[in-house]
Amino acid sequence: MKKIAFVLLVLAIFAAVFTFDACYYDNEEVLYGATGTCDTVGVKYSTYVSKLVSDNCLSCHIAGGTQETSPFDGYTNLTVYVSSGKFLERINDIGSPMPPSGLLPSCDRQKIEAWIKAGAANN
Ligand code: HEC
Incomplete structure (x- = not known):
């Protein structure tokens, strides 16, 4: 008992x-998340996007990595996937997220989206 x-x-x-x-x-x-406190104004490649990609994607998406067929290091490499729409598609893909460990925080994704919508400049 x-x-x-x-x-x-x-x-x-x-x-x-x-x-x-x-x-x-x-x-x-x-x-x-969607509390409206995410500041998406003036997101820059040099100070935000390149760092986020470096921290979360380059361990695989770089020459010598497990996903070297789609390298994201550097503006020129990255914008190939931005232009095709695949970059934005996969960071918001709940069924097959990138990074594979799970979606990035909502605010990070909103900032990336804002940068892309503003023309994905090398700024
Ligand atoms: C742990 C390794 C790893 C990390 C980290 C990673 N990826 Fe990937 N990624 C892969 C693999 C493996 C594939 C191929 C299989 C697939 O498409 O799911 C892939 C495929 C992709 C594709 C499709 C490429 C194509 O040629 O169609 C995109 C876009 C992508 N990843 C974006 C990202 C982004 C953006 C990040 C960072 C936010 C990221 N990935 C982080 C492993 C990774």
């Missing part, structure tokens, strides 16, 4: 932990 009580207690703790986890994740989405 004591064993059953112990198992139930462990299960309850697991349930509580996962429930709080889920709530926290939701809050994070609300906080950093």
Whole structure:
């Protein structure tokens, strides 16, 4: 009988932990997601886009990487995929996201989109 009580207690703790986890994740989405606080004005390749790509994509998308057939290092390489629409498509693709580990935060994606909509300049 004591064993059953112990198992139930462990299960309850697991349930509580996962429930709080889920709530926290939701809050994070609300906080950093579509709250309208994402500043997408004046996004530049030199100060924002190249760094984001370097931090999140170049580990694979570069000569010698696992995805060297689609290199994103440098403005010229990157804009091939910006022009084709594939870059924007895959960073917003829930079913097949890039990076493969999961979609970037919403604000990062909004900034990239703003840069592209403004003409994807080498600014
Ligand atoms: C861990 C390795 C890895 C990282 C990091 C990564 N990718 Fe990829 N990417 C791949 C692989 C593997 C493929 C080919 C398979 C596929 O299309 O899903 C690919 C394919 C793509 C394609 C399609 C290329 C084509 O020729 O059609 C795009 C666009 C893309 N990735 C964008 C990105 C962007 C943008 C980032 C960063 C925000 C990123 N990827 C980060 C591994 C990665």
